[in-house]
Amino acid sequence: MENLPDNQQHAATLLATGQMTKKDIAREVGVARQTLHEWIQKGKLEAEVDRLRLEAKTQGENFLIGKVNRAVNEVYDLALNAESEKVRLEALKSILDHAIGRPTNKHEITTNGERKVIIDSDEMQNVFDHIGNTQSTTQPAQASTQHSDDIVEAEYSEAEDETESGDE
Numbered sequence: 001m002e003n004l005p006d007n008q009q010h011a012a013t014l015l016a017t018g019q020m021t022k023k024d025i026a027r028e029v030g031v032a033r034q035t036l037h038e039w040i041q042k043g044k045l046e047a048e049v050d051r052l053r054l055e056a057k058t059q060g061e062n063f064l065i066g067k068v069n070r071a072v073n074e075v076y077d078l079a080l081n082a083e084s085e086k087v088r089l090e091a092l093k094s095i096l097d098h099a100i101g102r103p104t105n106k107h108e109i110t111t112n113g114e115r116k117v118i119i120d121s122d123e124m125q126n127v128f129d130h131i132g133n134t135q136s137t138t139q140p141a142q143a144s145t146q147h148s149d150d151i152v153e154a155e156y157s158e159a160e161d162e163t164e165s166g167d168e
Helices: 006-017 022-029 033-041 046-081 085-100 121-136 141-167
Strands: 106-111 115-120
Touching: 006 022, 006 033, 006 046, 022 033, 046 085
Parallel strands: none
Antiparallel strands: 106 115
């Protein structure tokens, strides 16, 4: 790996943290915004940013791995000794879920080969129940299928709205 000049190294470090805008990074390292943009476009910073992000991720993972035994012991202690029966039950559920696996709560559905919809299991059950109730009435199956598509579409729109509002 080639050594970067100090200002490019500093820019790579700031980019890797993701906590500053590119305009602020350019100001911080003493270059024009266009210069920073050129460094990025020409790939001069990419390898160093990737290396720094991987290093930070590895350090975080190692820190957490070092805490796993203590956390497991704490949950186990709660399962055995908590005063609240509810706390003991939740601790036991947690231990079992992690030991033997946990059922999926959400389902990702791709419609028309393009859109991905994430639906909670309870919401999905409500849709299936609604379809079953609608089909057992005098309405034709085609109408109930269209209605279930409307429900999935509405939930997709709500999820999309939540995603967009979270980006602001």
